[in-house]
Amino acid sequence: MEEKSKKILKKSGEPLVFVVHEHHARRLHWDLRLEIDGILKSWAVPKDPAEVSAAVKRLAIETEDHPYAYKDFEGELPEGTYGAGKVIIYDSGPYELLKRTPNKIEFFLKGKKLKGKYVLVKFEKAGPKNWLLMKGKE
Numbered sequence: 001m002e003e004k005s006k007k008i009l010k011k012s013g014e015p016l017v018f019v020v021h022e023h024h025a026r027r028l029h030w031d032l033r034l035e036i037d038g039i040l041k042s043w044a045v046p047k048d049p050a051e052v053s054a055a056v057k058r059l060a061i062e063t064e065d066h067p068y069a070y071k072d073f074e075g076e077l078p079e080g081t082y083g084a085g086k087v088i089i090y091d092s093g094p095y096e097l098l099k100r101t102p103n104k105i106e107f108f109l110k111g112k113k114l115k116g117k118y119v120l121v122k123f124e125k126a127g128p129k130n131w132l133l134m135k136g137k138e
């Protein structure tokens, strides 16, 4: 899809945004998407990311980038297409990107369900696209 390479440029001072899509595909999962460099970097989280706490981490599997405009998407992915099923916005809002290295992303979410500091760290022991989503120390 040509759309996928479309990036947006924001004016300075405009907040970055995140969205979590609840995706009722063959297997229910949540797609965490962070606006980074004008696109939505995406991870599929097999269990409810709102349950992440100091004691609970979640596996997050890196998936393909999505265009910025996809942050507003809700609807039905048709039968016979990849990820067929209903997609709804589970949470969204502004966020701050605190630190980003190839193996670690620290960010501060300002959503309704997901709030505060989170960390994604590469967890390659479990596969090349695997990360762990955890709560950061505030």
Ligand code: MN
Pocket (backbone or CB within 6 Å): 023, 025, 029, 030, 031, 044, 083
């Ligand atoms: Mn998905």
